[in-house]
Amino acid sequence: MTAVASFNPQAFRAALSTFTTGVTxxxxxxxxxxxxxxxxxxxNSVSLNPPLVLWSLAKSALSLPAFTENRHWNVHVLSAEQDVLSGRFASRGENKFAGVSLDQGINDTPLFTDCTARFQCRTAFTYEGGDHLIFVGEVLAFDKSELPPLAYQSGQYALATCKPRELLRLGAEPPPECSYTEDLLGYLAGRAHYQLLDALRRLLHSQKIDEHAFFVLSVLCIQDNLTLEEINDYVSYTGREVTQSLMLFLEKQGYVAPDKQFGVLRFxxxxxxxxxxxxxxxxxxxxEQQLIEKLGQADSQVLKMxxxxxxxxxxxxxxxxxAPASQEFGARA
Known part of the structure; x- marks a missing residue:
């Protein structure tokens, strides 16, 4: 067969990569x-009855003899947290299995833990597929978890999220002269922030501490021995300034202690x-956990990303x- 002169293999590969897949x-x-x-x-799946799946391996792969000589192999659908593991097994010249936790399967074929799904298979057929060999396997055993899967799209790892058939309508159609709609990113991010903050504020109210003091104490819990200026650097995104009076209030409550070092007041x-x-x-x-239970683990992880x-x-x-305090404020000390 004569190849088409205008066919560009790199462009073809790039076009194929737009098809989002899982990673195994x-x-x-x-x-x-x-x-x-x-x-x-x-x-990919092939058949439900009998249960058959397939995958392909380049004929140039060093591992090809192992898969053609051993009829048993396991497919691990990787979870979103296993991208590093994926990269390791996509490379050469490395002890890939070092430190990898394994489960006992139906035979001695390596079976990873913490995957979204696992399929223990036996080769049923192999087919020629150009520069690849296609393996069709009979599924002998399988299991799945609730861990969100790792995806691959356009040469990059990705996370998948569900798109509801009907999206929630948050308001009526805006008048024709108004371009402010519920799809405005600022509105969506802002409303989600304030609704989530309101849920936290209700819980903090019982401790007689507002969210502003919560931000200050949270910062000092991660890094203390900070000046008022440094605390404000960390919480300036809130749009509120930490004042000396707020720090004095927290001091009177016994939550912070002032410490004057070399003429500089730190907390x-x-x-x-x-x-x-x-x-x-x-x-x-x-x-947050209540929100995760409503969104699901997969969508929560996508949202965080x-x-x-x-x-x-x-x-x-x-x-x-x-970051370590010396990296951020070393020049000020």
């Missing part, structure tokens, strides 16, 4: 009994303040609260 690792053992594994996104979190902060964070996590990207895209240059 296929494992077996070679003739010496050594574990072998490869990352593949060519996995330390007391034992009582740390205990209160941990209680407040537990309340915040309770609010998108929020991180939103924060990165809109970040005016705020310091990283979780």
């Amino acid at each position: 690792i296929i494992t077996t053992r070679n003739a010496e009994g050594e574990p072998v594994g490869v990352t593949a996104n060519s996995f 330390l979190l007391t034992a009582a303040g740390r205990e209160l902060s941990l209680e407040q964070i537990a309340l915040a996590k309770a609010v 998108l929020l991180k990207r939103l924060i990165q895209a809109t970040d005016p240059g705020l310091p990283d609260l979780w």
Whole structure:
């Protein structure tokens, strides 16, 4: 067969990559009994009765003899947290199985833990597929979890989320002269923020601490020995300023302690303040857990990823609260 002159393999590959797939690792053992594994996104279902699945492997792959000689192999549909594992098994020249936790399957074929789904298979047929060999396997055993799956799209790892058949209508159609709609990103992010904050505020009310003090104590719980200016650097995104009077209030409550070092006033979190902060964070996590139960683990993880990207895209240059203090404020000390 003569190839079409205008056919561009790179463009063809890029076009194929627009089809979003899951990510799997296929494992077996070679003739010496050594574990072998490869990352593949060519996995697909074939039949329910009998239960058959397929995947393909490049004929140039070093692992090909292991899969052609051993009829038993396992398919692991990776969870969203296993992207590092996927990258490891997509590379060469590495002890891929080092430190990997394994379960006992129906035979000695390596069976990973913490996957979204697992299929223990036996080769039923193999077919030529151009520069790949197609393996069709009979599923001998399988299991699944509630862990969200890892996806792959346009050469990058991705997360999948569900799109409801009918999206929630938050309001009536705007008048023709108004371009402000419920699909405005600022409105959606703002309303979600304030509704979530209101749920936390109701819980904090019983402790006679508002969310502003909660932010301050949370910062000091992660990093204390900070000046008022440094605390404000961390919470400036809230649009509210931490004042000396607020710190004095927290001091009188026994939650913070002032410490003047080399003429610079810094604030330390007391034992009582740390205990209160941990209680407040537990309340915040309770609010979050209620939300996760409503959204589901998969959509919650997608939401967190998108929020991180939103924060990165809109970040005016705020310091990283979780970075070591010496990196952020070493020049000020």
